Structure formats: C-alpha cells, structure tokens
Amino acid sequence: MPILCRPAVWVPEFIVSRDETLDLCRRLHAGHEKLSLVLRMIENTGVRKRHLIQPLEKTLQHPGFEARNRVYLSEARSRVPGVVCEALASADVAAEDIDAIVFVSCTGFTMPPLTASMINAMGFRHDTRQIPMAQLGCAAGGAAINRAHDFCLAYPDANVLIVACEFCSLCYQPTDTGVGSLLSNGLFGDAIAAAVLRGRGGTGMRLERNASYLVPDTEDWISYDVKATGFHFQLDKRVPGTMSMLAPSLRTVSHAHGWDASALDFYLIHAGGPRILDDLSHLLAVEPDAFRHSRATLTEYGNIASAVVLDALRRLFDHNLPEGARGLLAGFGPGITAEISLGTWSVGPRTPARVTAGTENLPATDITAPPLAEPTSLVR
Structure with a gap:
C-alpha cells in the first residue's frame, strides 16, 4: 500500500498578528453596523498570526485581477521548487522517480498549469502525468491525497508528488464588507505544502481507503463570485454548522473499513475554523486534543486552505507514532465536499523508491529534463 x-x-x-488584524478592521470599517460581531468572530477564530505573500500595505491595495495574478504566478514559480525539493528529500526520492504530480490551488490561475513549468525546470521526466485541480478550495488538500492514492492503486510501484499552493491574501477584496467576507479577512493565510506518496517503502501514513462525500444542495454555501476584480469569496452563515452533515460520512467510511471513527489513534482534519473542530470532536465523541495538530495550524498560520491537512500531517511526524497506529484525514470545502482518507502509520525499513527501471503499466523513460542549478528559481 502507498x-x-x-x-x-x-x-x-x-x-x-491577530491584534493587527483587529485594529485594521476597526480602522477600515469603523462605521460597519455589525463591527462588534465581526471583531468577536475574528477573536474567536483562535488565529494568533497569519503569513502573507506581500507586505500588509500591498495586500490591502487592489491593482486589478491581472496584476494580482502576475504576483501569484511569479511567487509560485519562485517558491514552489524549494518546497518540492524538501518534500522529495524527506521521501528519499529524486525528481526522476516521480510518475505523477497533483497540483492544487484555488487562489490564482495559469494555463498551462504550473506542473508544466516544474517538469521543464526541475528534472521531472517528460512523461510525468499532470493532475492539476483548481476548484475544490479547502477540500483540495484531501482530494489531492485521494487522487494520488487512486493513481498508486492503478500503478502500484508509482510515486506521486502532491503540491498545494495557496496565496489567499491575493483574494482580498476591499469593497466586500459582508460579515462572511470580513471574517475571512481575519482567518485565511498563505502557504505552500508538498508531499510524496510512495508506492513502495517510506515512513508515514499508509493509505488504505479513500472516499468523497457531497452534501446535497449546498453549492452556494462556499463559493467564488468571479468578477473583473477577481475572486470574491462568499461564505454562507450556515457553513459553521456543516459538521453535523459531514460527520456521518466519516463514520460510514470508517465502518466500511471495519474501524470505529471514535476510536482512532490520530486525526488530521481541515481547520476551517474552531467551530468545525469543536463540533466534530463532539459528533465523533473524541477528545478535543485529538485535533491538536489541526488546531496548531489554525493558531499559527490561519486557514491555509488546501495546505492545512498537509501541515497537520507534518506536525504529526514529530510525535513518534507506533507501527500500525490507525488514523483519519479529512479535507472539507466547497460543495459542501468532504475528502476522506483512512490509513495506518508505517515506520518500516527504508526501501528504494523503485526496485526496477519501471513497471509494466508505467514504463521507464530516459527522456528527462536537466535539473536546475538553483532549485528555488522556476522558469519565470
């Protein structure tokens, strides 16, 4: 199993910081009729600080969608390679060992996808499969893991690189003053995350089952209104209560695997906000501390969209889980969608990433791109 x-x-x-965010909200929206409610909601997120791709003064400006998208492309091309190189090293694989790249992002757009730049500039084989996904929002982190898992089920010896690149601050819209928009201004942060799913060997979460679930008739609860000024984030007031609709799907998938969702060893949950974690703790009948890795991401980075579940997994690695520990990973996002993975912890011996030159279904090729002399500078 991968x-x-x-x-x-x-x-x-x-x-x-949170204090800077609150002060900014008071200054920019002094006359807002629901200002005290918004301030209270931002305080209740538990977010202590967030990281931005630009200085705050630039973030607050809106030079237009075209200019913002140029920032997205420039920063992604500059920053992604270093994160990818670190993920490859952690998995003990090289770029030429990767058979597919799943790239997820909902905060900028490019065609061809950034996977093409990565393949051309970072030494990935020219027959590497490209799987870009752009419209699943925060759920895309879980979806990327699940689609990588599916690929490895089809090609058992394959290795898949997963990349999540989210610059949420580039979606800031100064004219959007609804409560949901103002809350999001104090909740979302920027980050890039990458991980390798190895078809053979490695240490980490051994994926055993995955599933997706869509809550009927909730398409407009989390959405983008795409305008000339870019992506306008829309958040329905009913969203914080969605765990009552999604928790049963987590139980159903666990039960189908012969597990009890209330009795697992670790949980990696998308930290969209504190109520999501609080409600899920209650609905699954697990201690709040079970979600400590997700809460740490929320506290230190804010909601970093599709990158949350990967950051929570990174934190889990520091806790020396025993072989066979059972866990659940779940990303939630627009739809309303849940992407769910079940797996056990593997601390087995190191194994070469590929024991043969290729596989029957995925033949090896010697047509490779030359490696970058400087891995942090993709073609710009």
Missing part, C-alpha cells in the same frame, strides 16, 4: 511521506511546508515572511 505511504504518504513527511510533507514540507513553507509560509511567507510577512506576518500579520
């Missing part, structure tokens, strides 16, 4: 290895996570150097 093993999800230790993720690499990068956050930008520009930081905005």
